[in-house]
Amino acid sequence: MSILVDKNTKIICQGITGKSGLFHSQQCRAYAHEHRPGEDVFVGGCTPGKGGTEIDGFPVFNTVEDAVRKTGANCSLIFVPPPFAADAILEAADAGIALIVCITEGIPVLDMAKVKRAMVKSTSRLIGPNCPGIITPGVAKIGIMPGYIHKIGSVGLISKSGTLTYEASWQLGNIGMGQTTAVGIGGDPIIGTTYIELLEMFQNDPKTESILMIGEIGGNAEIQAAEYIKAHVTKPVAAFIAGATAPPGKRMGHAGAIISGGSGTAAEKQLALEAAGVVVAQSPADMGTALKRAIDQRK
Amino acid sequence: MKIHEYQAKQLLAAAGVKVPRNIVAHTADEAAAAYQTLGGAIAVVKSQIHAGGRGKGTFNQHPEQRGVVLVKSAEAAKENAGRMLGSTLVTIQTGPEGKVVNTLLVEEGLKIARELYLGVVVDRESGGPILIASTEGGMDIEVVAHHTPEKILRESFDVEAGLRGFQARNVAYRLGLEGPSVRAAEKLLTQLCKFFIDRDCSMVEINPLVVTAEGDLVVGDAKVTFDDNAMFRHQDLLPLRDLAEEEPMEVQAQASGLSYVKLDGNLGCLVNGAGLAMSTMDIIKYHGGAPANFLDVGGGANVDQVTEAFRIILADPNVKGILVNIFGGIMKCDTIVTALLAAYDKIGIKVPLVVRLEGTNVDLARKMLAESGKPIIVGTDLTDAAKKAVKSLGA
Numbered sequence: 001m002s003i004l005v006d007k008n009t010k011i012i013c014q015g016i017t018g019k020s021g022l023f024h025s026q027q028c029r030a031y032a033h034e035h036r037p038g039e040d041v042f043v044g045g046c047t048p049g050k051g052g053t054e055i056d057g058f059p060v061f062n063t064v065e066d067a068v069r070k071t072g073a074n075c076s077l078i079f080v081p082p083p084f085a086a087d088a089i090l091e092a093a094d095a096g097i098a099l100i101v102c103i104t105e106g107i108p109v110l111d112m113a114k115v116k117r118a119m120v121k122s123t124s125r126l127i128g129p130n131c132p133g134i135i136t137p138g139v140a141k142i143g144i145m146p147g148y149i150h151k152i153g154s155v156g157l158i159s160k161s162g163t164l165t166y167e168a169s170w171q172l173g174n175i176g177m178g179q180t181t182a183v184g185i186g187g188d189p190i191i192g193t194t195y196i197e198l199l200e201m202f203q204n205d206p207k208t209e210s211i212l213m214i215g216e217i218g219g220n221a222e223i224q225a226a227e228y229i230k231a232h233v234t235k236p237v238a239a240f241i242a243g244a245t246a247p248p249g250k251r252m253g254h255a256g257a258i259i260s261g262g263s264g265t266a267a268e269k270q271l272a273l274e275a276a277g278v279v280v281a282q283s284p285a286d287m288g289t290a291l292k293r294a295i296d297q298r299k
Numbered sequence: 300m301k302i303h304e305y306q307a308k309q310l311l312a313a314a315g316v317k318v319p320r321n322i323v324a325h326t327a328d329e330a331a332a333a334y335q336t337l338g339g340a341i342a343v344v345k346s347q348i349h350a351g352g353r354g355k356g357t358f359n360q361h362p363e364q365r366g367v368v369l370v371k372s373a374e375a376a377k378e379n380a381g382r383m384l385g386s387t388l389v390t391i392q393t394g395p396e397g398k399v400v401n402t403l404l405v406e407e408g409l410k411i412a413r414e415l416y417l418g419v420v421v422d423r424e425s426g427g428p429i430l431i432a433s434t435e436g437g438m439d440i441e442v443v444a445h446h447t448p449e450k451i452l453r454e455s456f457d458v459e460a461g462l463r464g465f466q467a468r469n470v471a472y473r474l475g476l477e478g479p480s481v482r483a484a485e486k487l488l489t490q491l492c493k494f495f496i497d498r499d500c501s502m503v504e505i506n507p508l509v510v511t512a513e514g515d516l517v518v519g520d521a522k523v524t525f526d527d528n529a530m531f532r533h534q535d536l537l538p539l540r541d542l543a544e545e546e547p548m549e550v551q552a553q554a555s556g557l558s559y560v561k562l563d564g565n566l567g568c569l570v571n572g573a574g575l576a577m578s579t580m581d582i583i584k585y586h587g588g589a590p591a592n593f594l595d596v597g598g599g600a601n602v603d604q605v606t607e608a609f610r611i612i613l614a615d616p617n618v619k620g621i622l623v624n625i626f627g628g629i630m631k632c633d634t635i636v637t638a639l640l641a642a643y644d645k646i647g648i649k650v651p652l653v654v655r656l657e658g659t660n661v662d663l664a665r666k667m668l669a670e671s672g673k674p675i676i677v678g679t680d681l682t683d684a685a686k687k688a689v690k691s692l693g694a
Contacts, residue, residue: 004642023629023631027629041563074526082528082531083531085531091666095396106528107528108499108526108528108529108532109421109499109501109526110421110428110458110496110526110528111497111529112426113421113427113428113458114425114458114459116426116427117427117457117458117459119424126505143690144628144629145627145628146627146629146658146659148659149628149658159574160573160574161573161574161575161627162572162573162574162576163572163574163576163626164571164572164578165574166626166628166658167575167681169580170626170657170658177668184606187574188422189421189575190423190426190427191538200344207363208493213576216574216577217577219423220424221423240396240578242574242575242581243575243577243580243581244581244584245562245577245580245583245590246580246593247560249392249560250560250572250593251560252560252576252577252593253558253572253573253574253576253577253593253595254574256423256517256575257573257577265579267375281328283581283582283585283681283682284578284579284581284582284681285582285680287684297406
């Protein structure tokens with residue numbers, strides 16, 4: 001088992017004729033071929049105005065609706081540039097895509113506020129934006145992460161950051177652990193899916209035995225997650241919070257990573273998580289071993 | 300993108316929000332003339348820098364001079380302006396180096412009955428804009444929120460519809476406004492929230508919002524920040540950017556597609572990815588060092604970008620060593636090392652350089668480093684690299 005992604009996931013890419021869209025669609029298709037030879041996992045893409053054409057074997061459609069009707073896609077990976085990305089997300093939701101993964105970085109925050117509002121009534125789930133995507137090792141890669149560092153295993157991984165997720169997966173691999181599913185939720189102030197929803201999914205997923213949560217400065221999502229963990233999560237949890245040394249008021253790369261008015265600091269997040277029984281790694285080099293400690297404590 | 304108070308007030312006035320009559324001055328004589336034109340008994344002369352705390356701030360060159368002063372004559376306006384212009388204002392927000400004042404705002408004095416606080420920001424929790432209001436105007440709102448959270452009013456509003464009339468009235472009554480002030484508040488609050496959305500702001504702060512003796516509502520001070528990601532649809536706002544207020548190296552980095560923030564330490568870092576870049580700063584500190592910067596080269600770094608990144612890091616005279624931390628995913632390690640070695644030769648790096656690589660093609664990349672003949676220290680993992688980098692500073 002896994003969360004969000006399974007053997008029935010059929011993926012299209014919105015923005016497939018762009019450089020990044022095509023490259024990563026190829027990478028995701030190659031991952032699927034390697035792990036599930038003979039199965040059709042990545043089934044095409046959309047670019048308005050290029051419908052009816054083909055690009056490196058992927059059929060291209062004008063609209064998501066068209067792509068869904070002709071391919072049976074239920075998941076969309078979005079590489080549309082920032083000015084048009086919000087519209088692309090809404091198009092996917094309108095076409096009934098169950099899982100929308102938006103990689104695009106730099107979407108105006110009020111565009112995301114409009115998306116968030118519009119999606120309240122939708123049954124679609126949005127992951128991101130500004131995220132590396134999702135991978136269920138051995139089943140499907142829907143994102144820009146290097147597939148090989150994610151081993152099949154029993155850890156549920158949730159992260160705001162891209163390369164830090166790779167670092168964590170690599171550390172887990174070094175101590176013989178892999179993931180059921182790894183989800184990058186994105187570093188923007190407004191995102192589609194939060195820690196709490198994923199914590200609930202991992203808690204309910206029988207194959208997930210432990211959870212590693214990677215957060216960063218800014219906002220209070222990690223503190224709310226800590227409260228949720230305390231009340232509802234029985235599986236061992238470890239965490240790391242990036243940005244302990246970041247100065248207040250400065251944006252640290254991610255639009256969401258900014259400490260304002262003494263709130264959103266790494267220290268307060270670490271304290272809240274520890275109070276919820278989470279093992280918090282003090283050094284980013286200890287994310288894997290922190291999870292090992294969290295698991296051993298329960299034995 | 301941040302703008303100055305005088306620019307914020309011009310934009311707000313154009314959006315129908317009431318601001319005091321004011322005139323911008325760049326010389327002491329202009330300040331005196333502005334006082335005359337305003338024609339009142341009292342005027343306020345305000346230093347225009349992006350940082351807050353100006354009223355209590357003092358000038359390096361004139362320790363007795365404050366950043367914001369009340370004046371009662373043209374001579375006083377001229378004398379104060381003479382000391383302020385071209386001098387360095389240090390406030391609690393500027394850091395000890397301060398900011399040079401090049402522009403003054405001369406404003407009519409108001410008959411102040413009460414001072415309120417208004418702010419509009421994006422609320423992560425509700426996923427939309429929120430109006431924040433308080434009866435405790437003129438104070439540091441974070442202090443108010445900390446000591447008397449019950450005095451902070453929060454009103455979420457719809458990003459499409461804006462703040463509704465009834466919402467504005469509810470806030471007005473909860474702020475204790477009465478009579479014509481309620482009507483004035485209803486207009487001002489709805490306009491302010493509309494401005495926030497129309498202009499893709501990330502923050503609008505009115506502190507204080509002045510309730511005058513006549514019951515009118517006027518913007519005392521205004522801070523406006525725009526969403527950098529939305530500037531593509533607000534080209535008209537771009538000229539408002541004041542590069543003199545920004546860290547020059549941060550501006551240069553931005554132009555090269557790099558994300559750089561200068562810090563106070565002496566160990567420079569070059570990393571791919573924002574989360575890993577922050578973590579690299581953290582692990583340097585964890586092992587007793589002090590990071591000189593945050594630098595994310597992004598996912599598709601090439602020779603030019605890596606060269607520019609080194610140049611920016613080394614432009615900081617405090618930098619005594621550099622730690623490169625790359626987790627090569629899609630970006631292969633050997634590609635990064637090729638760029639690294641080319642940049643090394645181009646720049647002539649003279650400080651110790653520690654490199655930690657992991658990910659795709661790492662073995663080839665390490666071999667390339669070893670065979671390069673350059674005195675590059677290789678870190679085997681994150682901890683090892685951080686320790687070696689911190690140690691290299693002492694050597």
